[in-house]
Amino acid sequence: MKSRWVRLVIPAAVVPVLLLLAYGFWTNPREIPSPLLGKPAAAFALASFTGAPFNLEHYRGRVVMLNFWASWCRPACYEEAPTLERVWQAYKDKGVVVLGVDVQDSDEAARKFLAQFGHSFPNAPDPGGRVAIDYGVYGVPETFFIDRQGRVRFKQVGALTDDIARKQLDKLLAEKP
Amino acid sequence: MIPELGYAATVAALALAICGAGTSAMGARTGRTDLLRAGERAAVGVWVLVTACVALMLYAFLTFDFSVRYVAFNTSRGTPFYYRITALWGALEGSIILWSWMLSIYTLVVVVQYRRRQPELYPWVLAVLLGILAFFLLIMTVPAPPFERLTPIPPDGRGLNPLLEDSGMITHPVALYLGFTGFTVPFAFAMAALIVGRTGDEWITITRRWTIIAWYFLSLGLLIGGWWSYHVLGWGGYWAWDPVENAAFMPWLTATAFLHSVMIQERRRMLKLWNLSLIILTFGLTLFGTFLTRSGIIGSVHAFTQGSIGVFFLAFLGVVLIGSFALLASRLDQLRGQGELDSVVSRESVFLLNNLFLVAAAFTVFFGTVFPLLSEAVRGVKVSVGAPFFNLVNIPIFLALLFLMGVGPLIAWRRASAQNLKRNFLAPVAAGVVAAAVLRIGGVGNVIVLTAMTLVVFVAGTIALDYVRAVRARRRSGDAWGVATWGLLLRQNRRYGGFVVHLGILVIALGVAGSQAWSTETETTLDRGQSVELGGYRVRFDGLSASEESNHFKVTGTFTMSNGGAPATLYPARKFYPQEQTPIAAVDYKLGLMKDVYLVLGEFARDGSQATIKLKINWMVSWLWIGGAVLTLGAALAILPERRRAA
Numbered sequence: 001m002k003s004r005w006v007r008l009v010i011p012a013a014v015v016p017v018l019l020l021l022a023y024g025f026w027t028n029p030r031e032i033p034s035p036l037l038g039k040p041a042a043a044f045a046l047a048s049f050t051g052a053p054f055n056l057e058h059y060r061g062r063v064v065m066l067n068f069w070a071s072w073c074r075p076a077c078y079e080e081a082p083t084l085e086r087v088w089q090a091y092k093d094k095g096v097v098v099l100g101v102d103v104q105d106s107d108e109a110a111r112k113f114l115a116q117f118g119h120s121f122p123n124a125p126d127p128g129g130r131v132a133i134d135y136g137v138y139g140v141p142e143t144f145f146i147d148r149q150g151r152v153r154f155k156q157v158g159a160l161t162d163d164i165a166r167k168q169l170d171k172l173l174a175e176k177p
Numbered sequence: 178m179i180p181e182l183g184y185a186a187t188v189a190a191l192a193l194a195i196c197g198a199g200t201s202a203m204g205a206r207t208g209r210t211d212l213l214r215a216g217e218r219a220a221v222g223v224w225v226l227v228t229a230c231v232a233l234m235l236y237a238f239l240t241f242d243f244s245v246r247y248v249a250f251n252t253s254r255g256t257p258f259y260y261r262i263t264a265l266w267g268a269l270e271g272s273i274i275l276w277s278w279m280l281s282i283y284t285l286v287v288v289v290q291y292r293r294r295q296p297e298l299y300p301w302v303l304a305v306l307l308g309i310l311a312f313f314l315l316i317m318t319v320p321a322p323p324f325e326r327l328t329p330i331p332p333d334g335r336g337l338n339p340l341l342e343d344s345g346m347i348t349h350p351v352a353l354y355l356g357f358t359g360f361t362v363p364f365a366f367a368m369a370a371l372i373v374g375r376t377g378d379e380w381i382t383i384t385r386r387w388t389i390i391a392w393y394f395l396s397l398g399l400l401i402g403g404w405w406s407y408h409v410l411g412w413g414g415y416w417a418w419d420p421v422e423n424a425a426f427m428p429w430l431t432a433t434a435f436l437h438s439v440m441i442q443e444r445r446r447m448l449k450l451w452n453l454s455l456i457i458l459t460f461g462l463t464l465f466g467t468f469l470t471r472s473g474i475i476g477s478v479h480a481f482t483q484g485s486i487g488v489f490f491l492a493f494l495g496v497v498l499i500g501s502f503a504l505l506a507s508r509l510d511q512l513r514g515q516g517e518l519d520s521v522v523s524r525e526s527v528f529l530l531n532n533l534f535l536v537a538a539a540f541t542v543f544f545g546t547v548f549p550l551l552s553e554a555v556r557g558v559k560v561s562v563g564a565p566f567f568n569l570v571n572i573p574i575f576l577a578l579l580f581l582m583g584v585g586p587l588i589a590w591r592r593a594s595a596q597n598l599k600r601n602f603l604a605p606v607a608a609g610v611v612a613a614a615v616l617r618i619g620g621v622g623n624v625i626v627l628t629a630m631t632l633v634v635f636v637a638g639t640i641a642l643d644y645v646r647a648v649r650a651r652r653r654s655g656d657a658w659g660v661a662t663w664g665l666l667l668r669q670n671r672r673y674g675g676f677v678v679h680l681g682i683l684v685i686a687l688g689v690a691g692s693q694a695w696s697t698e699t700e701t702t703l704d705r706g707q708s709v710e711l712g713g714y715r716v717r718f719d720g721l722s723a724s725e726e727s728n729h730f731k732v733t734g735t736f737t738m739s740n741g742g743a744p745a746t747l748y749p750a751r752k753f754y755p756q757e758q759t760p761i762a763a764v765d766y767k768l769g770l771m772k773d774v775y776l777v778l779g780e781f782a783r784d785g786s787q788a789t790i791k792l793k794i795n796w797m798v799s800w801l802w803i804g805g806a807v808l809t810l811g812a813a814l815a816i817l818p819e820r821r822r823a824a
Contacts, residue, residue, distance in 0.1 A: 006506060006509060007503070007506040007507060007509070008506075009506075010502050010503070010505065010506040010509075011498075011499045011500075011502040011503040011506060012499075013502070014495070014498040014499055014502060015499070018491065018494065018495045018498070020547065020550055020551060020554060021468070021491055021494075021547070021550070022491060023550060023554050024487075024550050025487065025488065070563070070565075072563065072564045072565060073563065073564075074412045074414055074417060075410070075411070075412035078412065078700075078791075081700075082700070082779075082789070104563065104565045105565075116698070116699060116700060117700065137560075138549070138560055138561055139560075139561040139563060140563065
């Protein structure tokens, strides 16, 4: 009696794994929709790498480009890093602020990354990944474009390019304040 | 013409494989040799037909027959000759041809080797192999037909994925698939052993060499994959815990566990159930790897084509896993071990720990890889885990494995005495402690790197100690130096083959530790004539030149690199392929034993006055490739026929 039971249980143990994999057919890994689009961006209050306060509320009324990154995220974060600084330099006087949130990283590696690319916009570590979870970040890099009213309007998954950043920022800047 | 011929050959091979599997199984049940011979003829027929498929596809590639969809999508008139051959496995459909072909060759070798020697197991082995072959031929017939016709016939093809135009891609898939398919043979023997009820050591003894060969090719495939990633992708690393890499790494972990645990069964009659489970898992993971990379259920940087193939693979994976575990469960009574663990301080328990860690590593990699699915299914949130998770969990496991690698081969069976421990480990531990002190004083601050290097010295110490002792013993019994040193390796080739493989792993471990700890990089924009300095190297930008290649347009930068000695010139480039939206970076590098200089060309001014570069000084990456060569020697030594006289 007992052995018959075991005979069924051993092969049956495989079934949940197979079901999980089968579930994958109903999902699309490339499409990572954000339920946040059009919704108010989640508030956060962190401390930047330089020790300055780092919160979204402070920038209300400006267009915000919020970038999630990590120094271990190769190659995408390294590809987009120069773009971020270029966009910041080009748009900082037009009412745009670029913010960087560093996810699951070591302090030393993160500072090295920032120094390497000379990032001069505010960057903050995200201890415990709280902010990343609030924004539903699937994996780094992801970039959120937030309008003057503080609503999430666009989300870029993967490396950001100059074209995409400029297009989104120009669109949000053109809207009436 | 070619599409029709190829498709006909595929369908005929599928029919033959199904018939052959059926007649072999019936022959095995009834004991009728005529049925078995029919199965063998079917195996030969399948091999001939699949070989014909390979030949037809090569012919189509070499003659630019764009009526074959696969040729049109993976080559163009400008594709260089060699890459027209390797384009055969440049995408999904062709890879499956290669897979089937290798499996048909393995099947043929099994027929030739065992038809007279293993009357009981062999018929079932043949049936299982032909059954698995039938599955791959089914893939070639229905969801991923390589010989699909393309109408109208385009004047030129789309071209091979430019990233695959590289020497690493010539060998990487071949090695990887030789590894993957190689595990089919031990799996088939395990299944035969379960069906017949001969669950002793027989199947393990027979397949020992097969397992080592498959394991070796899988290792080689992983290393060449790392090499390709390193010198083609341009990010300067060799491993990123990408789902595709994980897919190949998981069966490697379980296969490594299997290679070790069979030794316990051979010596102590223990772990029968465990060994059968490991080989089922390993074979299942090779299927899972292909499923994962080809079904598109998990996002990956490797953009593979997707289609209904995933459903087929999952169904087959289900049949294989449920079927083989059910078979295993039905033999449960036979599989109780005869030996028992006498002491915690013994070789058996060290090997058990090694197995536990390897399987735990495989499990964590599996967990991390399917985590996005799990999280979405359970919580409805898509979240992926990145490199930090894999490193956090696996680094301690690998360090523990390194330690066990030193202890395992020298500790006594059954129960190690204090005397045994002192005799074998005092000197290596002392060497490790001295090494740790030297490295610490020398400025190695990172705890993980320090631990890894200390352990490497310890393990190397145990191997050296064992070898020196054995050579001395041979000398005392009157052997000449040559016989005592080289002859020993050949006489106990299995043991010393294993040691040489361990040395290869140690060299690789040093490479990983060193490159993670000390590599530096910088990214900067240079005007012509301007220089940048990093880690004692000075790189000057001398200018740009443009050229039209057979299938792309290329902009090449000229840079002069110096570090005190004679200057060298580096030519990193960007390649613009008509079929690609973004340019492909062609890295240039100077490899060195301790340091590689690695230069990538980024954006540039069209007039050649300015260029953005990424310069990396990568430490000890070459040790990975050297370790691979050592591994090759060790594996070759281990599979030599045993010369050891029965003692």
